[in-house]
Amino acid sequence: MIHGESIFIHVGQIHVDRAPGAISTVLGSCIAVCLYDRINGIGGMNHYLLPFWNGNGLQSPKFGNIAIPKLIESMLAHGANPKTIEAKLFGGASMHALSSDSMMIGHKNILVAREMLKEYNIPIIAEDVGGQLGRKVQLNLDGGKVLMKYAQRSEK
Amino acid sequence: MNATEIPEQHCTALEEEVAFLSHKILDLNKQLIESEKAKSRFLSLIANELNNPITALLGLVPHLACDHDKQPMCDLVQEELLSLNFRIQNLVAASEIENGEVSLSHSSVNIVDLIDEAQKALRYLFKNNGTTLHTDDRLNRTVVTDPQKLYLILINILANASMYGTHGTEVTVLIEPEETMVKIRVINRGESPHVNLKPQIFTRFAPGPGAHGLGVGLSIVRELSERLGGSTDYDSDERSVSFIIRFPLIESNGDSEACGSNEFLFDSFDDAIEL
Numbered sequence: 358m359i360h361g362e363s364i365f366i367h368v369g370q371i372h373v374d375r376a377p378g379a380i381s382t383v384l385g386s387c388i389a390v391c392l393y394d395r396i397n398g399i400g401g402m403n404h405y406l407l408p409f410w411n412g413n414g415l416q417s418p419k420f421g422n423i424a425i426p427k428l429i430e431s432m433l434a435h436g437a438n439p440k441t442i443e444a445k446l447f448g449g450a451s452m453h454a455l456s457s458d459s460m461m462i463g464h465k466n467i468l469v470a471r472e473m474l475k476e477y478n479i480p481i482i483a484e485d486v487g488g489q490l491g492r493k494v495q496l497n498l499d500g501g502k503v504l505m506k507y508a509q510r511s512e513k
Numbered sequence: 514m515n516a517t518e519i520p521e522q523h524c525t526a527l528e529e530e531v532a533f534l535s536h537k538i539l540d541l542n543k544q545l546i547e548s549e550k551a552k553s554r555f556l557s558l559i560a561n562e563l564n565n566p567i568t569a570l571l572g573l574v575p576h577l578a579c580d581h582d583k584q585p586m587c588d589l590v591q592e593e594l595l596s597l598n599f600r601i602q603n604l605v606a607a608s609e610i611e612n613g614e615v616s617l618s619h620s621s622v623n624i625v626d627l628i629d630e631a632q633k634a635l636r637y638l639f640k641n642n643g644t645t646l647h648t649d650d651r652l653n654r655t656v657v658t659d660p661q662k663l664y665l666i667l668i669n670i671l672a673n674a675s676m677y678g679t680h681g682t683e684v685t686v687l688i689e690p691e692e693t694m695v696k697i698r699v700i701n702r703g704e705s706p707h708v709n710l711k712p713q714i715f716t717r718f719a720p721g722p723g724a725h726g727l728g729v730g731l732s733i734v735r736e737l738s739e740r741l742g743g744s745t746d747y748d749s750d751e752r753s754v755s756f757i758i759r760f761p762l763i764e765s766n767g768d769s770e771a772c773g774s775n776e777f778l779f780d781s782f783d784d785a786i787e788l
Contacts, residue, residue, distance in 0.1 A: 367616075369736075369740065370613050408535065409542050410546065412549075413716045414735060414736065415607055415611050416611045417736055418613035422543075427613055468531070468535045469539060472535075495782055495785075503788045505788055506782060506786070
C-alpha cells in the first residue's frame with residue numbers, strides 16, 4: 358500500500374524523494390536504477406534509454422553514464438549517505454527478439470548500470486533485467502521495496 | 514558439433530566483445546564528461562540566477578512611463594529584454610534537461626495560438642530582419658501535448674528561420690496531420706545551414722558561421738521533440754530550408770482522459786513481484 362503521491366517518470370527524468378510516496382515508470386530496453394538509503398529513508402529512480410552520451414547534444418540523463426552519476430549526486434544532495442545506499446536494477450529487455458537486435462541496447466544498458474554502480478561502491482541487492490518483456494516498476498519510498506510487473510507482449 | 518551450439522557460442526562471444534567495447538567507451542566517456550562538467554554547472558547556475566530578475570523586469574518595463582521622446586529608448590529596452598529572456602529560457606530548458614527535471618504536462622493545445630505567441634515574443638527580431646510570417650493550418654483542430662515544450666520548440670525554430678533566412682523574406686509554417694503524427698514544417702528562404710554537417714546541427718555549442726545565438730537552441734529542440742514522443746529534422750533545396758517537427762497526434766481532451774485510457778500505466782500492482 359502506497360501512502361502519499363506516486364510520481365511517474367519518463368525517459369531522461371530523475372526523481373529523488375523521501376517517504377511517503379512512490380516513484381514508478383515503464384521500461385522496455387531502458388533501465389531504471391532504483392537507489393534507496395534505508396538509514397535516512399531517501400529513495401530515487403532514473404530512467405535511461407541509451408548507454409552512452411557521445412559528446413553531442415545536451416548531457417541529458419537519457420544516457421546511462423549521465424543518468425547514474427546524476428541520480429547519485431541528487432541522492433547525496435537530499436542527504437543520503439553514500440555508504441548506506443543500495444541499488445535495485447530493472448529493464449534492459451531485448452524488445453526486438455524476432456529481428457536481429459544488432460545494437461544490443463538493452464544488454465549495453467545493463468552493463469553500464471552494473472559498471473557504474475560498482476565504481477561508486479553501491480551494492481546491487483536485487484535486479485530483474487534482460488529478457489524480452491517490458492516491465493512496470495514502482496519504488497515505495499517507505500522502506501525501499503520495489504513492485505514489478507511484466508508487460509504482456511502483444512502478438513500481431 | 515550440434516547445430517544449436519553455434520549460435521549460442523557466437524552469441525556469448527558477441528556479448529563478451531560488447532562488454533569489452535562498452536567498458537572502453539565508458540572509460541573514454543568519463544574524460545569527456547569530466548571536461549564538460551564545469552560547462553554544464555555554469556550553465557545551470559547562470560540559468561537559475563538570471564531567471565527571476567528577468568521575469569521581474571519583463572513584468573515591470575511595460576509599465577514605465579515613456580513619453581514621446583523616450584519611446585524609442587523604451588522600445589529598445591523592451592527589445593533587448595525579450596531577446597535576453599529568450600536566451601535565458603533556453604538556458605533554463607537546457608539546465609532542466611541535463612538535470613533530468615523535464616516533466617510533461619499535457620493539455621489541449623491550439624498550435625496556431627502558440628505560433629502567434631512566439632511571433633509576439635520575436636516581434637523585434639522579425640522587424641529587424643524584415644521577416645513576415647505565414648501560417649497554413651491544415652490540421653485545423655487542437656491536439657493534446659505539452660504546450661510549454663511545444664512553444665519552446667516553435668520559438669527556437671522560428672527565431673532560427675528569421676536569423677538565418679534571407680533578409681526581408683517570408684517564413685511559412687505548415688501544420689498538417691501525417692498518419693498518427695502532427696507535422697509542423699517551418700520553411701524559410703535562404704541558404705541551407707550546412708547540410709553536410711547535419712549531425713552537428715543539433716549539437717550544443719556548435720553554431721554555424723555568423724552565429725547569433727548560444728548554440729543550445731537546436732539541441733533543446735531535438736531533446737524536447739523526443740520528450741513529446743516525436744522527432745525533429747531538416748531538409749533543404751537551393752532556395753529554402755525546412756525544419757520539420759513531428760509529435761503524436763492525440764485529440765482526446767486533457768490529462769485525465771489520456772491517463773485514464775492507459776491501463777498498463779495505471780492499473781494496480783496486485784499481482785506484482787516484490788523485490
